[in-house]
Amino acid sequence: MIDGTANSIKSFLKTLSPVDQVGAEARAAMLATRSIKTSSKSWAIDMAISMIDLTTLEGADTAGKVKAICNKAVRPDPSDPTVPHVGAICVYNDMVKIARTHLDAAGGRDIPVAAVSTAFPSGRASLEVKRVDTEDAIAHGAAEIDMVIDRGAFLSGDLEKVYSEIQYIKSLCEGRAHLKVILETGELVTLDNVRKASFLAMAAGADFIKTSTGKVAPAATAPVVLVMLEAVRDWYAMTGVKIGVKPAGGIRTTKDAIKQLVLVNETAGPEWLNPQLFRIGASALLNDLLMQRMKLRDGHYAGPNYVTLD
């Protein structure tokens, strides 16, 4: 389909159907009204917990904080062993080794560490810096690389640069790490651009497409996630390859998370309802899910005093 030249990329993206923005917003809003209760809710909460990429991406991160979230990833609710562990830990590069070592020590061998790479969050660095950034993360034990695309190049029409950069990072990850490509939809302006960027990333070799860095608002809005889920569905129909989706940023409550699961089920289909194909990048969300879980278990409302502080 694409041989890497500017012309082949352009002609491929021209074959994509445009996004009906009003329709996408209306459908996302309609799906958000679905009511998920009792046993379905209980299932959805556990599924959402197992899909979380428990994230800490602060300038003020310390080794202690990373260790604390690793413990939380393994046993989200220390008082209840029936709570599943989270999908992954997501940290900056220099914390990868600490997270990997501590996860192994805390009994979380099967929880991967994801590193945000390629000069996250802006992506404004030379390709060489991005290469070193990525190699370094993989060398220290990152099993997933969350890279950012060059939004400046995308918006100015230099699609070839965006494509070749993703392809290059993919070649570094090949066989060693999963590649998640962050589109930063808050900077892409239109849903048409989101669809184009999604296909560009998938064609260049992304294993996952991710909405946002969490540093730009708006982040993972429902219409954006809907468009990306439609893109992976269409890509599956075209190529038979299943690509994952990861909304990140702004998903803070159980209600938000369940809305995302409804979107997945109704758009990409139930096959995507597993942590291999759908992840939620979040930090505060986990506590809310745990409180809702306690409410279902105990029959009364829990409070923030009964979950761990992050």
Next chain:
Amino acid sequence: MRIDVKKTYKLFIGGAFPRSESGRTYEIANSKGIFIANPAQASRKDLRDAVVSARAAFTGWSGATAFNRGQILYRAAEIMEGRAAQFVDEIVAVEGISSTAAKKQVQEAIDAWVWYSGWCDKIGSIYGSTNQVSGAFYNFTIPEPIGVVGAFAPQKSSLLGLVQTIAPIIATGNTVVVVASQKLPLSAITLAEVLATSDLPGGVVNILTGITAELAPWMGSHMDVDAVDASGLTAAQDKELRIAGTENLKRISTFKAETSPQRILAFMEQKTVWHPIGI
């Protein structure tokens, strides 16, 4: 001929006026049984949302200076004074009492704000203490706010009872989720309009209208409610609330209609600090 513009009586949660998430309303009749209004009928989820708002507001409100809280309570009295006539009309319509009696109730309610506003920066001096200890320490005991308080306003007094419930709770930095009198809730929503324009941060006072018996068990068992003013409950509801409240050791109190510093202290905890002399 002009059609009256009727007010929609909604809830007051986090500084906003939402309808009940359940979409329900219930009918209010006056003392003669004639229909007056359809206020919102809060559900347990509205109560939950209100507790979340109250918890979020607690840090800011309890961290404000006592003087500042006093000014804001006094401001509520100022704003109420300007809307006194509206309160009088509502009380006359709902309670069926004379306008003279209604006016007296409104004035007492306004005075209660002023009275409690004065207590804000004095309660610590009067009920705190410097303690004698056998050692080289200063030892202070200071009353501190308890946290998020749930409250059931008295059923028989539409405005005065409500103000006497809210003012002592928030004076010291607590935040409150108050369930208004089931049959007399209209003044509560008008009071919310006063509080919304009194510089009171959103979420410090949250007012729910609805069926008391439906909301009481959820208030009692909520793990993020630290204390309850159960004045508006029946004996049976009070007992049930006290049993549910043992789960997180809620402090549960009931009061006669009164204005008293004891109502303030009921929602405070005494904190004792040891400080070495010479450092």
